[in-house]
Amino acid sequence: MPHIQLTPAQRKVHRAEAHSLDPVVMVGGNGLTPAVVRETDLALQAHGLIKVRVFSDDRAERESIYQQLADQLNAAPIQHIGKLLVLWRPKPVEAREHAQDEARKPGPRDVKVLKYSKRGGQRPEVKVLRVLGNQRLTAGGKVKKARPAKTSAKKQQG
CATH class of the missing domain: 3.30.110.60 (YhbY-like)
Structure with a gap:
């Protein structure tokens, strides 16, 4: 070859x-x-x-x-x-896909949140928040529990 x-x-x-x-x-x-x-x-x-x-x-x-x-x-x-x-x-393609799957696992991650001042001209406050795998960040910059996964009606009956 x-x-x-x-x-x-x-x-x-x-x-x-x-x-x-x-x-x-x-x-x-x-x-x-x-x-x-x-x-x-x-x-x-x-x-x-x-x-x-x-x-x-x-x-x-x-x-x-x-x-x-x-x-x-x-x-x-x-x-x-x-x-x-x-x-x-x-x-090989399989090895690259496996590496991407490892990176996608939920886990703690640090997220920067900007809080802007009510008065104009002030610098925004930068906060670093730790978000765990079972949490999400809201639009307002707060950390909440993740929404539960939706299950179908058939699974709820059984």
């Missing part, structure tokens, strides 16, 4: 994102084994952008490992500096 082709600008963005990352896959003395390829694939599925550390002193061997990983896993080679390899592959 050929690896993903990126523009230099895209590659630059991924290099900047990878700067603060730690290596998640280590390639030891046995080289590129099927277990290493499988772990790299799992890491790409989970993170999208990963660093791989190769414990080999031979630069040609590191370069071949870099190209093999990119080709076998359909990943874009981002950077090869010393013993560190940076690979990127877009996350």
Whole structure:
């Protein structure tokens, strides 16, 4: 499988994102084994952008490992500096949807409320309110319990 082709600008963005990352896959003395390829694939599925550390002193061997990983896993080679390899592959759609579902769960959140003065020319007062998962914020800036979920007439009878 050929690896993903990126523009230099895209590659630059991924290099900047990878700067603060730690290596998640280590390639030891046995080289590129099927277990290493499988772990790299799992890491790409989970993170999208990963660093791989190769414990080999031979630069040609590191370069071949870099190209093999990119080709076998359909990943874009981002950077090869010393013993560190940076690979990127877009996350699968299911993983992105799951991450969005996690963000949508109700929980405490801080909401800023502006209270304007009755007199003109005064600065509005900013209040930060904590709204829990079972609460809602009214138009007047007050916190109330959330409305109960409506049930159908058939469910109420049963």
